[in-house]
Amino acid sequence: MSEKSYETAHVDELEALPVDDEGLVWRPVRRHFGIEAFGVNAYTATSAGDRVVEEHTEAQNEHEELYFVARGRARFTLDEETVDAPAGTFVFVAPETKRGAVAEEAGTLILGMGGKRGEAFAVSGWETSFAAYGYHRKGETERGVQLLREAVEREPGSWQGHYHLACLSALAGHREDALEHLASAVELDGEASRWASDDDDFAAVREEPRFRELVREPAAP
Amino acid sequence: MGFRVAHLSELASQSGVEGSTWIRVRKHFDIGAFGVNAYRAEEAGGRVIEEHTETGRSAGRHQELYFVAEGRARFSLGEDEVVAPAGTFVFVRDPETRRGAIAEEPRTVVLALGGRPGTPYSVSPWEEFGDAFPAYQAKDYAKAIELFRAALEKFPDSASGLYNLACCESLAGDRESALQHLSRAIELDDQFRQYAQSDDDFDSIRADSRFPA
Numbered sequence: 001m002s003e004k005s006y007e008t009a010h011v012d013e014l015e016a017l018p019v020d021d022e023g024l025v026w027r028p029v030r031r032h033f034g035i036e037a038f039g040v041n042a043y044t045a046t047s048a049g050d051r052v053v054e055e056h057t058e059a060q061n062e063h064e065e066l067y068f069v070a071r072g073r074a075r076f077t078l079d080e081e082t083v084d085a086p087a088g089t090f091v092f093v094a095p096e097t098k099r100g101a102v103a104e105e106a107g108t109l110i111l112g113m114g115g116k117r118g119e120a121f122a123v124s125g126w127e128t129s130f131a132a133y134g135y136h137r138k139g140e141t142e143r144g145v146q147l148l149r150e151a152v153e154r155e156p157g158s159w160q161g162h163y164h165l166a167c168l169s170a171l172a173g174h175r176e177d178a179l180e181h182l183a184s185a186v187e188l189d190g191e192a193s194r195w196a197s198d199d200d201d202f203a204a205v206r207e208e209p210r211f212r213e214l215v216r217e218p219a220a221p
Numbered sequence: 222m223g224f225r226v227a228h229l230s231e232l233a234s235q236s237g238v239e240g241s242t243w244i245r246v247r248k249h250f251d252i253g254a255f256g257v258n259a260y261r262a263e264e265a266g267g268r269v270i271e272e273h274t275e276t277g278r279s280a281g282r283h284q285e286l287y288f289v290a291e292g293r294a295r296f297s298l299g300e301d302e303v304v305a306p307a308g309t310f311v312f313v314r315d316p317e318t319r320r321g322a323i324a325e326e327p328r329t330v331v332l333a334l335g336g337r338p339g340t341p342y343s344v345s346p347w348e349e350f351g352d353a354f355p356a357y358q359a360k361d362y363a364k365a366i367e368l369f370r371a372a373l374e375k376f377p378d379s380a381s382g383l384y385n386l387a388c389c390e391s392l393a394g395d396r397e398s399a400l401q402h403l404s405r406a407i408e409l410d411d412q413f414r415q416y417a418q419s420d421d422d423f424d425s426i427r428a429d430s431r432f433p434a
């Protein structure tokens with residue numbers, strides 16, 4: 001199999017995955033092209049007021065991020081400050097700074113580019129879970145479940161992989177799979193138990209004895 | 222540094238090849254995780270992205286992602302041509318593929334991201350040496366010499382860097398240094414022998430018996 005030497009795509013042709021309930025639409029650029037040298041994504045807003053960059057820091061993976069407002073206008077919040085960013089604005093953010101942005105115009109398009117200074121780029125695990133949840137939000141839950149199953153097969157030692165698969169399985173109504181993968185997650189790392197204890201995704205299995213056991217606090221010594 | 226904000230129109234820029242403008246994005250923000258620049262052609266028909274591969278001595282074997290931010294560009298990619306209106310991504314995976322772009326509309330702007338898979342990013346030689354060109358064009362040879370020397374500290378075996386330094390030294394009247402650096406450039410890459418024959422910058426030292434024939 002040979003990979004093509006180049007590929008092109010217009011941003012409006014890329015898959016549009018809803019990421020949250022505030023209108024954030026993710027265009028998975030890096031994923032689409034299979035870029036391995038840096039992270040790059042695009043976010044589009046249908047309406048003014050829609051979220052266009054989710055609130056987060058990059059403290060965990062220590063990524064520097066550069067945002068570029070390619071179309072429209074956005075209002076960035078950077079720690080405690082607010083910045084008006086019309087088309088053509090670059091915003092460069094240090095890893096530990098909290099950042100987010102809301103579209104001020106319909107059709108706003110933001111590019112986000114990132115990587116860790118001094119280290120070779122590695123694809124973040126969040127991409128797969130965001131894509132899977134994106135499919136779920138579009139009404140293609142089974143497609144999301146399949147994506148997460150493949151991720152778990154690739155990395156059976158990742159507790160987060162099992163955890164996300166457990167969540168989406170529960171949402172898809174696969175109760176047995178949900179419990180099985182939650183058990184795997186908890187076995188790999190007790191953090192999974194704490195996450196599951198107040199995760200609404202598990203509504204379908206919350207009353208199951210097996211679920212209650214998995215989220216039970218360990219007995220005091 | 223929590224964050225820095227700048228508009229494209231505020232960033233320092235300098236002449237690029239064939240009339241394009243090179244907007245120094247990475248340098249402005251001192252980004253260290255990936256390469257990022259922007260290029261602008263003022264006129265339709267003007268060059269916006271220099272024709273190049275990523276396998277030259279000054280290049281970094283990068284994967285490159287271009288994004289047409291404004292206007293419309295006609296990319297040449299190996300043997301193919303692709304017309305790319307604003308909003309188009311062009312990903313060039315193969316460092317050996319020859320790529321370039323011509324503007325089809327006035328004020329076409331293209332963003333370029335680059336990096337090498339499996340390797341931490343470091344600034345490519347062409348970008349380091351690029352710092353010296355505005356001074357050279359402004360005939361501030363003392364400044365250009367300073368900047369070429371600084372870049373050569375990072376890339377001591379850059380034949381093109383040594384050649385360009387020699388040009389500036391010749392223009393500044395420092396014959397000895399010019400001859401020394403020109404020789405070294407040719408030693409590293411013989412094609413510079415040819416260039417030197419017809420390069421006006423060496424007019425003041427061409428008659429010297431040590432000038433490479």
